[in-house]
Amino acid sequence: MREEFDKLADTVCDAPSGIDLVGLAFAAETSDFIRFNHSKVRQATHVEQRNAAVSVVRGQRRATGSVALSGDTGRDTAALLAERDALAAQLVLVPEDKYLLLPDTVTSTTRVSDARLPSAAQVIDAVARHADGTDFVGLYAGGPVVRAFADSRGQRNWHSIASFHFEWSVYRGGDQAVKSSYAGTAWDEAEFARKMTRAREQVALLARPRKTLPPGEYRVYFTPVAVAELLTTLSWGGFGLRAKQTGVSTLIQLHKGEAQLDASVSLTESVSTGIAPRFQDDGFVKPDVVKLVEAGRVAGTLASPRSAKEYGVAATGSNSFESPESLAMAPGSLAERDVLKTLGTGVYLSNLHYLNYSDRLACRMTGMTRFACFAVEHGELVAPISVMRFDDSFLRMFGTGLVALTANADLSPDAQTYGSRTLAGVTAPGAVVDGFRFTL
């Protein structure tokens, strides 16, 4: 596919007369999606999709159009040339954009990660063998995903990641379940079997009588997955330059110096260690690391090219939403074996669900507990809990409320498949937090 892309790029990115710059952002994937319910197949789907967005720039005017591609280089080249030329003709109707910013360096990159992936039949067989007798529901998604960029200046970026992500829940009944996942580049059925064995053991814990907690404040332990849920919400309007400048950032209190997080909290956008591409659709290449929060205080923001031009700062190669794609929270020092002891009496929160802001400027989040969450007494899991709604400020939770971060940080790959499989993830430690507010 690389060869096909290079051929497309060489032809389409040959800027016609009167055009300053042609850019080409390419995306493709070949994916198997196997959906299970009650340990059986609900839907098995294979998707082959390719598209490319061509941009033309003249002065301060730009227009972009994307085209679905067939994989036939001749037909695809013709379609993209037609779109390029139509956009060029349309530029006269496009107002000037004083915030248009283009890359000023040519930085070509290549990252290729191959994988040993199972066939759909192997996945179906594995579930039949190892999930038999359980109420297993989930999705296997696997295959290669490509993102690429080229422009008329000669920049070429290629990012090809082959991987699988299997995420499933084993239900005991009602809304009681244990969530598990297996992601990687080398499928090993024995590893899937081990994870299923672990899930069966955890489901057994749910058989204990369920405890319903009254609303109030609780000492809690968030697993790394639960912390990643909180950080994913924080990524929605928390880290962008534009949100900061217009005052709607959910971390505005940090920016104003009205609040600070615990000194152990550091957050970075770390594309060098993540699975996200290092480049974005305008051709900007991201730095290895962007410091966002350091020792509890704001250290930076993510700046899209437009925001960078508007507010006069350096672009960080961020997407237009200015949200991180490889967010990482630095680990702390709490050993995993000491988590329950440190929690003492409180609540073990494996997963959170459906988070949203209840007050954006106060960085207050609401959401639900989900899956295997337990009441803990004197360092022992004593009972699964009924689902609870929470409403609390991230600034408080990871400020005065933070007791400890675990010594290990885990990568939670973004499992979203809206339109295409996502190449993003959050790396986070677990966290013990005091005074977490359950409301309903």
Place this chain on the structure above:
Amino acid sequence: MDSIEHLARGAAPPADYWSVRAVTEQTERVGVRDDVAEPPVRQHDAGVMVSVICDGGLGYAATSDVSEAGLKRAFTRAAELAAASSKRTVFDYRTVPMPLPDGGYRSPNDKPIAAVSLAEKYDLVQHVCASAKVDAAIVERQAGIWTTRTHQLFVTSDGGRAEQSWDFMVSSLAVVASANGDTQTRSSAGQYNGFCQQGGLEVLDRAEFATDGPRVAREAVELVHARNCPSGEFDVLLMPDQMMLQIHESIGHPLELDRILGDERNFAGTSFVTLDMFGAYQYGSPLLNVTYAPDVHAQFAAFAFDDDGARAERQWIIKGGVLLRPLGGTVSQARARELRADIAGVSTTRACSWNRPPIDRMSNLNVEPGTSTLEQMIASIENGVMMRTNSSWSIDDSRNKFQFGCEYGQMIRNGKLAEVVKRPNYRGISASFWRSLSMVGDAATFQVMGTPYCGKGEPNQVIRVGHAAPACKFSDVTVFSGAN
């Protein structure tokens, strides 16, 4: 599209059943922020989804290669997946009689957007953005229009054929005001495009897009100077641009039959609703009447056939407060009938595009108007809050414990509208909330809205849905505000 049908009928393998759904879609977005035009973005998408039922298994394969070779590869792959899943599926797909569609649909499009040049679109959006500059407290103004033209051809192995075309229009207008150390955002119909309908420029007329800028901006300034909404138990008057979210989250999703059957439990969640409830369960007060309404003119998810080819017809979902039928299409209904023989459903199996298989969605789901005027509802409230325009939403995986926030609140005291309040939030439990419905607005309060962003399914799908509702009054609701 005719050639796709010809190619499909030539390329299809021997099978118990097959279908081909070919989709083309053109979109264009034009936006202006703080009087600066953002570059236009347009998309031309095209692809096919093939399904094959063979030996009880079901396989899907999608491709953006719509050539004969592409279709043949897709059929081969779908057949392989059907074979791999045969005898290991949740349901023997051979046993369900698949629909045999014959017909078409074309959305209204009285004033086609294609007749307007790109420069004229920018002129309109520039005007709307500029018109919101009404006060020094305004720190950001954004306006935009998003147009989509979709064409879909669905053909089946037994000669079924449904050809449908839609034009979608979505406008957006949002203003941020900042003063006194606070910042507030106000939008014309929600920051996630609540005013979305089928059609052309006439949709913008109905949205009052060209003239709404000053109103939205004034209300942003009102909010930034307002006090926080008080906390406590209040009567709440929800206007249609919040009712649409309330319907969506606590009626629509819990009634999706695939959730009830467990398909969504790993992602979107399950439902507090069970199959035994249909026909008897008192979902809401006797004032609650809910329809599945694919025939409402210009509503966002109007269509004639769903993506399994089943003809879409209006049905009562809840009548007089009693739950009647779930939101589930052909396959889900067949699966559910193995558990309860008399379960009904509606034709609402839909896919977001060619690259995802169809699943149960809510489509147009509406609360029908009642008999109360807005004035009567306000006059009936001694101490309450009117809330407009959703800004925050969260609900548990059984679709029961919810918490929603709105952009704009207004106190009601002694039967009269009083001061504006900001950050109005409320929470409740679906199973009891709808029983507190105490007045339903008449047709004059009824508005046709929707959302382009209903997310669900594995693999994930974001799809267009429509919600129309009158203003509604709920009694004794837990209301609270933000921290500031």
